[in-house]
Amino acid sequence: MKTILITGANAGIGLKTAEELLNENHHVILACRNMQKAEQAKQHLEALGKGQVDVIELDLNSLQKVQQAADKILAKYPHIDVLINNAGLISNQLDSTVDGFEKHFGVNFLGHYLWTLKLLPLLKKAQQGRIIHLSSIAHWAGNLQPEKFLAEDNTHYRTFLSYGSSKLHNLLFSNLLAQQLKGSSVTSNAVHPGVVDSDLYRQLPKLQYKVVSLALIPPSKPAQLIKKMALDAAWGQKNGHYASVQTPAISSPRSKNLKLAQQLNDLSYDLVQQYL
Numbered sequence: 001m002k003t004i005l006i007t008g009a010n011a012g013i014g015l016k017t018a019e020e021l022l023n024e025n026h027h028v029i030l031a032c033r034n035m036q037k038a039e040q041a042k043q044h045l046e047a048l049g050k051g052q053v054d055v056i057e058l059d060l061n062s063l064q065k066v067q068q069a070a071d072k073i074l075a076k077y078p079h080i081d082v083l084i085n086n087a088g089l090i091s092n093q094l095d096s097t098v099d100g101f102e103k104h105f106g107v108n109f110l111g112h113y114l115w116t117l118k119l120l121p122l123l124k125k126a127q128q129g130r131i132i133h134l135s136s137i138a139h140w141a142g143n144l145q146p147e148k149f150l151a152e153d154n155t156h157y158r159t160f161l162s163y164g165s166s167k168l169h170n171l172l173f174s175n176l177l178a179q180q181l182k183g184s185s186v187t188s189n190a191v192h193p194g195v196v197d198s199d200l201y202r203q204l205p206k207l208q209y210k211v212v213s214l215a216l217i218p219p220s221k222p223a224q225l226i227k228k229m230a231l232d233a234a235w236g237q238k239n240g241h242y243a244s245v246q247t248p249a250i251s252s253p254r255s256k257n258l259k260l261a262q263q264l265n266d267l268s269y270d271l272v273q274q275y276l
């Protein structure tokens with residue numbers, strides 16, 4: 001039985017992935033910000049009658065809360081086999097995290113960055129640790145723009161560019177980690193889950209949602225791929241890969257630029273250092 005930690009596992013792709021993994025009798029920990037929704041998801045998953053389900057409160061909107069949640073995990077579990085960094089949002093308007101970061105940057109990327117650095121020792125204690133980052137095809141639209149990290153400095157806000165940048169950051173981080181972890185027992189890979197029928201698009205204007213909805217696939221599709229990435233022996237050999245549902249698995253040249261990834265890492269490390 002593998003211990004698998006999933007962020008944002010009360011809904012959408014995260015919940016479906018938890019279901020897939022429980023059906024294989026694994027131990028799944030749901031890291032969620034809303035405990036009421038998390039308990040409902042737990043009840044739903046326990047009704048499957050397989051594996052084991054735990055819940056932990058995690059709000060990626062606050063670096064201190066990420067630190068507290070990670071410390072609880074470190075105190076409670078001897079190892080983590082698979083970490084699935086899945087939680088994410090699209091914010092239609094400029095918004096700020098508790099720490100003043102632009103919401104996509106803070107929640108989708110920086111919170112997960114701190115979370116992963118904190119939990120890396122537990123992945124190293126597993127026989128074979130795997131980290132899976134939910135990126136997106138939208139990373140093609142992204143860029144590294146440190147001047148936009150803070151919400152108050154974020155002029156000319158564009159939802160898609162801001163979301164795309166956070167998904168580029170997820171992928172750059174995955175690729176840098178893969179490089180750093182080469183030769184260790186831990187791998188790091190990323191995935192574009194397809195355009196999935198979930199709550200992610202709840203804030204989009206009606207017309208934009210109509211366009212997006214033409215391509216929607218059910219969350220079970222990416223959940224099946226993520227299950228393979230988490231469990232299959234073949235995926236145990238892969239490190240630094242970008243997988244994709246629905247579209248060819250081609251990542252942008254920018255996402256493969258390790259100098260850019262190192263720059264993002266150096267900037268991000270300074271931002272989270274006090275919470276490590």
Ligand SMILES: NC(=O)c1ccc[n+]([C@@H]2O[C@H](COP(=O)([O-])OP(=O)(O)OC[C@H]3O[C@@H](n4cnc5c(N)ncnc54)[C@H](OP(=O)(O)O)[C@@H]3O)[C@@H](O)[C@H]2O)c1
Nearest residue numbers: 008012013033059060061086087088136195196198199200
């Ligand atoms: N859906 C797509 O088409 C698509 C395409 C490409 C990439 N992705 C990526 O796939 C991942 C999952 O998305 P989804 O489609 O399953 O979206 P979803 O149904 O909206 O689920 C997102 C999950 O993230 C959680 N979350 C949001 N803010 C959080 C925070 N501050 N702290 C902790 N958890 C938080 C949500 O919790 P609440 O329920 O409490 O809000 C929810 O559990 C995301 O990273 C997204 O960027 C999705």
